[in-house]
Amino acid sequence: MCSEKNSPWKWIDGGVGAPQGFQATGTMAEIKYKDKYDVALIYSRVPAQAAGVFTRNKVKAHPLLLTQKHLANSLAQAIVANSGNANACVGEPGDRAAEVMAKIAASELGLKAEDVLVASTGVIGVEMPVERVTQGITKAAQDFGATKGGQSWTAQEKIEHAHQAALAIMTTDTLVKEFACELPCRNGVIHLGGIAKGSGMIHPNMGTMLGFLTTDAKLSAAQLQELLRQSVDVSFNMVTVDGDTSTNDMVLFLANGESGVTPEGEEWAAFQEMVKVFCIRLAKEIARDGEGATKFLEVQVTGAESSEDARRIAKSICGSSLVKTAMFGEDANWGRILCAAGYSEARFDPAKVTIYLGDVQVAKNGKGVNFSEEEAKAVLSQKDIKISLLLEDGEAEATAWGCDLTHEYVTINGDYRT
Amino acid sequence: MCSEKNSPWKWIDGGVGAPQGFQATGTMAEIKYKDKYDVALIYSRVPAQAAGVFTRNKVKAHPLLLTQKHLANSLAQAIVANSGNANACVGEPGDRAAEVMAKIAASELGLKAEDVLVASTGVIGVEMPVERVTQGITKAAQDFGATKGGQSWTAQEKIEHAHQAALAIMTTDTLVKEFACELPCRNGVIHLGGIAKGSGMIHPNMGTMLGFLTTDAKLSAAQLQELLRQSVDVSFNMVTVDGDTSTNDMVLFLANGESGVTPEGEEWAAFQEMVKVFCIRLAKEIARDGEGATKFLEVQVTGAESSEDARRIAKSICGSSLVKTAMFGEDANWGRILCAAGYSEARFDPAKVTIYLGDVQVAKNGKGVNFSEEEAKAVLSQKDIKISLLLEDGEAEATAWGCDLTHEYVTINGDYRT
Known part of the structure; x- marks a missing residue:
């Protein structure tokens, strides 16, 4: 990976798990297909400021509504996501399934359910196989095991597990969409990581897809939300595959402050720019990987x-x-x-x-x-x-x-x- | 053809040439393809009230702009249309080509150019082959020849010529879209005829296609315009093939009063209903014939x-x-x-x-x-x-x-x- 021309930051390995204090993994829960990662878990060892941007579709998936509720205090410590089932338009059981996903993740990770954000992607109108998805979540949390805090995985293992999370949110995607980068600042290094999925049902109007971003920068909730909104506007919201705005689209952004760096002045400007460029890079990958695309x-x-x-x-x-x-x-x-x-x-x-x-x-x-x-x-x-x-x-x-x-x-x- | 259930009107043969005092024909001018009708001419032996509804695309084809100008006085006596070339986005030469088409038709038919409406459909951005299209117009006017006024064609010939006009506006259409119907009134019979083309670049927002309607009812210009607007809203504007609103879309409606009947009261209600049902039938044919459609x-x-x-x-x-x-x-x-x-x-x-x-x-x-x-x-x-x-x-x-x-x-x- 090469650094952006003349930019103070550079691309690194590690995907959504790259920022300090974050780890991510994926498991196979057979929600729709065998031998496919379909449950992703992203975890911060400390509570993180959290922001989200959501579909404008009037029909909203059950996990999306739950996640909006859990974001009310702008704090979160984990994201759980699955592919293979959108958990949309199934009524009461859908709300319950989303809640169960949050609760199981919370219980495995020792968090409150309110600190877990939930996202789903896949077919609409089919009830979530709750037992399978919760087993997948439990397995994912166990992956962290003693490593909670990220101490016992080797650097390479950490990268591989984060990669599984990227795989787990893919549906008809053919390209894995994960990036990470770092910005050296006077008082330390800020990291940014992210994964996304796209492919079909992609049309500007926020959402258009799933995207999860992590950073160890120290930011206020308001800063984070505004930065996410601005970045999504010039990236994910400028991608269209088929004009269909999904019921499940969301981009979430967690900032846990573990770098100890609060970017200010020039560093803040550089950080803002980095987040935008990062989102654009993910968005372009989504367009490139549009369903059936050859161009x-x-x-x-x-x-x-x-x-x-x-x-x-x-x-x-x-x-x-x-x-x-x-x-x-x-x-x-x-x-x-x-x-x-x-x-x-x-x-x-x-x-x-x-x-x-x-x-x-x-x-x-x-x-x-x-x-x-x-x-x-x-x-x-x-x-x-x-x-x-x-x-x-x-x-x-x-x-x-x-x-x-x-x-x-x-x-x-x-x-x-x- | 059968009559609409319980309706006072019935479907008849004759297409756009069915109303009294109208005739229509098509010729082959080799604008794009050989052996394809590509110039249509519709003529009323007396000046007709004329109304139009046009594309909302900001990029408007040259003939469309001319037709809007010629409709300023709400009177027209002929429509000339071609397929194979949209005469759009070619600048000055496009304006001139549209004007020449109107002038040639006018001169052949003994009218003022302002009483001729012009429409084109086909590829955008290619200059109109003016010589070919004008030759086609001249040939079409000569078809009318001694028949101007519709006297010397047999009824069958009149139907066949009107059918050629329907063929001449088709591009990738596979179904001919022409209908006619009649409404018996106390003081005579009102006829309604029409042709349309659709297929691609079809999306609600008026336009969406070309449609030409004729009637021998006696109507004011304001009545005609309002009736057309209402009818288009529930018909042509409710059809979508691919979401692309064309630069050339228009529906024109000529009413020459030759039936001598001014529909009023119940008859006006029945006529309004007939025009709507008629437009819906044409619109449905456009949807059915969407490019590549199997359903x-x-x-x-x-x-x-x-x-x-x-x-x-x-x-x-x-x-x-x-x-x-x-x-x-x-x-x-x-x-x-x-x-x-x-x-x-x-x-x-x-x-x-x-x-x-x-x-x-x-x-x-x-x-x-x-x-x-x-x-x-x-x-x-x-x-x-x-x-x-x-x-x-x-x-x-x-x-x-x-x-x-x-x-x-x-x-x-x-x-x-x-």
């Missing part, structure tokens, strides 16, 4: 009247089925790009739009230019495609990420439940 | 707090990629249906939602019920699938139409332009 799309809008306008346009293009299929077909159909900008409900002057595919200008002043189909084809045959819109309406900009729409997406989702 | 979806929402809430929910479900792929896969994944309702931004109580697939209840009070997978499979294996959501929030209802998302949609749109 990664980055849509950059510059020169917009406002950030909101830039965001709307970028997301609209990224989410257009017609743009997505054109990218799949490697067809330089820029008209669909402009069309998608047009129905985004953003303010902009269509007559002043310039469009690039990679470095090939395909439209200027809102109309097509003569471009080399060959050069365009060369851009579109890449796995990563950048679409740029240059407006002349102002100074604001935004970037969104997505993927192409493929036969494989249809295959995956035509037969998900059964 | 026709009807989503009915009842018991909503307001019509707007019902509409949002119905359209959101109809437009969900995950619902659409589940229907393609014949998978009774009702959780995705409830999820799509949840992100529709409509007001409703998720805990009071009942869901039916056909006549199989799959969820009640917002959670799954034990249903027979076999019975559900029987419903989903049909070509026409009805999804019903029963809310308990009020009395309002709405219905939306759409289709499944298939491998074929991806194939068609991965390679449309080239």
